[in-house]
Amino acid sequence: MKLLAKDIKNNVLKSMERILDEEREAIIAANKKDLDSFDSSDRAMYDRLVVNKAKIDGMIQAVKEVREQDDPVGKLKSSRELDNGLKILNKTAPFGTIMIIYESRPDVTIEAAVLAFKANNKILLKGGKEAWNSNKKLEECWHRALKENGLQPAAWIQLLNMNRQETQDFLKNPPEKLDLIVPRGGERLIKFVKDHAQCAVLVSGRGNNFLYINKDADWDKTLRVIVNAKTHKISACNALDKILIDKNIPGYEDKVKELAGELHRNSVELLADTDIKKILPDASPVEEESVWYEEFLALKAVIGAVDNVEEAIDRINKYSGGHSACVLTEDDDVALAFMEQVDSAAVYQNASTRFTDGGQMGVGAELAISTDKLHHRGPLGLEQLVTNKYYVYGDGQVRI
Structure with missing residues (x-):
């Protein structure tokens, strides 16, 4: 793929900022067609689908932030000269073609x-x-920005309109070389892509995040963090789903009741394991083990009891989606043990999981939150959307 000069890329993005601002009403009108056809009872999906003036402001800001970042291509990662005279440079390079498969969010x-x-x-x-209507209008904005700067739109950005069978056929036998596929969605989507893709797949988007309340937790912090992590945005993959409380916390039963009351006041439906059910008889029981694996994307949470941090770590590593996990404790040694041993992309002490986000973590706009370990875990920002290439300069050397 042809390497574009930094100025050309940034000029396209400047154009895009202006075009998004000019096309606000048309974008919102296109989105209204989608909203009118959608079942709003699926609140999480509906929230993701909505485009309003604030979301368009966010789109413009995302484009601006990326434009202002350094160009990630061609950066020198390492340089060495060997005894035989070969000079070897390792530089960043584009992937090539990336396909992203996502649900709802324009x-x-x-x-x-x-x-x-x-x-x-x-x-x-x-x-x-x-x-579809929202995305089609946004693709038109992209194509206009590319044309204004002398680039062929289809060579850089394409919106695909395919049903499930057509998508499956595309993945199995793509009409062009694909270098990376990023599915953003639930387990069914991820499995579908992994089953049929012929290139690398980078998994992202699944949450099922856990929080452990240690016996040394500050209770005021605990309530504040849990309410934010659970209720701030239920459609986000960084929302909280499972809460584990240490049985050895002072005032254990009273604290369980207080936590339940706080969540009920915020309209959160509670499920309880066997131990917690004894304290919260009105809570729904966890009847199937599969519930522990489930990402809710709803005002729903499980509360479970554990004997210690080791049990909490084991349960999180068994059931979580590997996205984000939090420990509430004033004991830094406990926090360090938790953060080192929990196998998640982001681990927290005394802070909401809602911060697992490119913008909040200082990365800027993100392609996704990766829960894979290769080639990157966590927010996929600009610097993570390149691979590397070795440049080897010689003067007739041969290997002997």
């Missing part, structure tokens, strides 16, 4: 494409049918 059409483009990748966008 803002991904902006945030994913701006990152891929600035990193000199082509991006194929496969959004959900529920957001």
Whole structure:
């Protein structure tokens, strides 16, 4: 793929900022068509689908932030000269073509494409049918920005309109070389892509995040963090789903009741394991082990009891999605043990899991939150959308 000069890429992004501002009403009108056709009873999906003036402001800001970041392509990672005279440079390089498959969120059409483009990748966008009108309008904005700067739109950004069978066929036998696929969605989508893709798949988007309340937790902090992590945005993959409380915390039963009351006041439906059910008889029981694996994306949470931090770590590593996990404790040694041993992309002490986000973590706009370990885990920002290449300079050397 041709490497574009930094100035050309940034000029496209400047154009895009202006075009998104000019097309606000048209974007919102296109989104209204999608909303009118959608069942709003699925609150999490509906929240993701909505595009309003604030979300358009966020899109413009995301483009601006990426434009202002350093170009990630061609950066020198290492340099060495060998005894035989070979000079070896390792530099960052584009992936090539990235496909992202996502559900509902039209803002991904902006945030994913701006990152891929600035990193000199082509991006194929496969959004959900529920957001087709919104995504089509946003693709038109991208194509206008590319044309204004002398670039062929289809060579850089394409929105794909395919049903499930057509998507499966595309993944099995793509009409062009795919270098990376990022599915953003639930377990079914991720499994579907992994089963059929012929190239690397980077898993992202699944939460099922856990929080452990240690016996030394500050209770005021605990309540504040839990309410924020659970209720601030239920449709986000960094929302909290499972709460584990140490049986040895002072005032254990009273604290369980107080926590339940606080969550009930925030309209959270509670499920309880066997131990907690004895304290909260009105809570629904956890009847199937599968509930511990489930990402809710709803005002629903499980409260369970554990004997110590080791049991909490074991349970989190068994059931969580590997996204985010939090420990509430004033004991830094306990926190360090938890953070070192819990196998998640982000681990927290005394802070809401809602901070697992590119913008909140200082990365800027993100393509996704990766829960894979290769080649990167956590927010996939601009610097993570490149691979590397070795440049070897010689003068006739041969290996003997």
